[in-house]
Amino acid sequence: ANRKYINGPETLLFSKSRQLYGLNLARAAMQKSREVLVMEGYTDVIAARQAGIESVVAVLGTALGTRHIDVLKRFVDRVVLVLDGDTAGRRRADQVLELFVVADVNLRIVTLPGAADPADFINQFGREALEHLVQNAPDALEHKLSTLTEGVDLTRDTHRATKAIQEMLDLLAQAGEPGDLRTSQMLVRLAKTFSIPADELRRQLGSRTQAARQRSRGFDDSGPEPTEFEIRGEPLEPIRGIDLELFEIMIEHPLQAAQVIxxxxxxxxxxxxxxxxxxxxxxxxxxxxxxxxxTVLMMIEDEGLKGMVVGIDEAMRQRSGLPPQSFQERFQAVLARLHLKQSALNDTHELNRIEQEEQESEDSDSAIRMLGELINSLRPKHGIPPR
Known part of the structure; x- marks a missing residue:
């Protein structure tokens, strides 16, 4: 009876994992400012817009995922995640942080004071108070480090200090670029925070980055890489098989193409x-x-791809005398085949992951011991007896 809204299910016609509430209204402001505030609820967005904040969206009752991030990257360079001030809000920051690091997105995190949600905060303190928090929002990695070290005695609590170092290094390894400026700055910060030589942290990060790349290559070997990472200038591979059937459906039924997307x-x-x-x-x-x-042909810049699309259309025209099939009948058949193929790939990836984890378990235990020994060896320098 006290719910603000009803959270409907994911359906074929309404894919929450791809949509963002308020994007249609915020798009122009996002493109102009190159920044967006992402909130957790519909009412938060409504309150923000009523207060005059235009570049604001929300997830539709689901977790923020990679598809949402892909959409945001098309419009902005900086994402500010505005979270409820409760424990659940802090937990959600940890859940999405790795996604943004991997996607190389400039993420800032605002955790509201107390247990307030954005709508309540705006109604109580006003637009200016929220904008002040947004302007001073910490980088996501800084936020993560502060969360891990909050209330921890780094010179005495070896276990929690080691665990914090591991989590930060694992997170940096996901970025895949151990030599970039942002990573180097964070390593310097970690070295000062934990009183550990930066070279040692860099060595640990290098081994973790290499392991992450090996896992990534193992995954990519059994499936294609995203289009965004195709090497420009190389000829695009032809469209065949089930992919060809899918685009024939989209070309023949342009009004239903959005359902396919x-x-x-x-x-x-x-x-x-x-x-x-x-x-x-x-x-x-x-x-x-x-x-x-x-419209699709005008959107395509690659001449080779344009030729493929024209060829698909011409081939369809030559078969125009065949008995017609409904959009739903054809699309559901293709979708079922794609799901079956993806399920088989996922099973293979999961088996590879399990095998990789078994191989790394002994190395991980060894790394924990080495970091513990290193921290223990540095304790006398700070006037603390070793354990």
């Missing part, structure tokens, strides 16, 4: 040509433009 992850597609074409469709849909063949 909502339910198909480009990573499911086999070739670089197919993934790039689906990305073009997604960009058009996100901008609210038509999804007919001519």
């Amino acid at each position: 909502e339910q198909i992850d480009p990573l499911w597609l086999h070739s670089s040509g197919a993934r790039t074409l689906m990305q073009a469709y997604q960009d058009l849909e996100l901008e609210g433009r038509d999804l007919d063949l001519n």
Whole structure:
């Protein structure tokens, strides 16, 4: 009876994992400021807009995920996550932090004081108070370090200090660039915080980054990489098989193409040509433009891909005398095959992950012991007897 709104389920027509509440209203402000505030609830966004804050969106009753981040990256360079001040809000910051680090997005985190949510905070303190918090929001890595070390005696509590170092190094390893400026700055900060030589931390990070890359290569070997990471200048792979059937459906049924976009992850597609074409469709849909063949062709810059799309259309015209099938009948058949293929890939990835974890378990235990010994050896320098 006290609920602010009803959280509906994920459906074929309403994919919450791809949508952001208020994006249609915030898009222009986001593109202008290159910044967006991401809140947790619909009422938070409504309160923010009523207070005059335009660049604000919310997730639709689901966890912030990689698809949301892909959408945000098209409009902004800086994301400010505005979280409720309760324990659950702090926990959600940890849950999404790794996603933003991997995606190389400038993430700032605002944790509201007390147990207030953004709507209550704005109503009580006003727009200026929230904007002040946003302007002074810490970088996500700084936020993580502060959370890990809060209330910890770093010179005496060896176990928690070691655990904090491990978590920070694991997080930095996900970025995959141990030599970049941001990572180097954080290593200097860690060295000062934990009184550990920066070279030792850099060595530990190097081994963890290498392990993360090995896991990533193992994953990517059995599936395609995202279109965003295709190497520009190389010819795109042709569109064949089930990918071809999917785009035939979208070209033949442009009014229903948005339904396909909502339910198909480009990573499911086999070739670089197919993934790039689906990305073009997604960009058009996100901008609210038509999804007919001519609009798609104008969106595509790669001449080779344009030729593929024209070829698909011409081949369909030559088969125009065949008995027609409904959109739903054809699409559901293709979707079922894609889900079956993806399920098989996921099973393979999970087996590879389990095998990798078994191989690394002994190395992890050894790393914990080494860090513990290092911290213990540095204790006398601070006038603390070793344990």
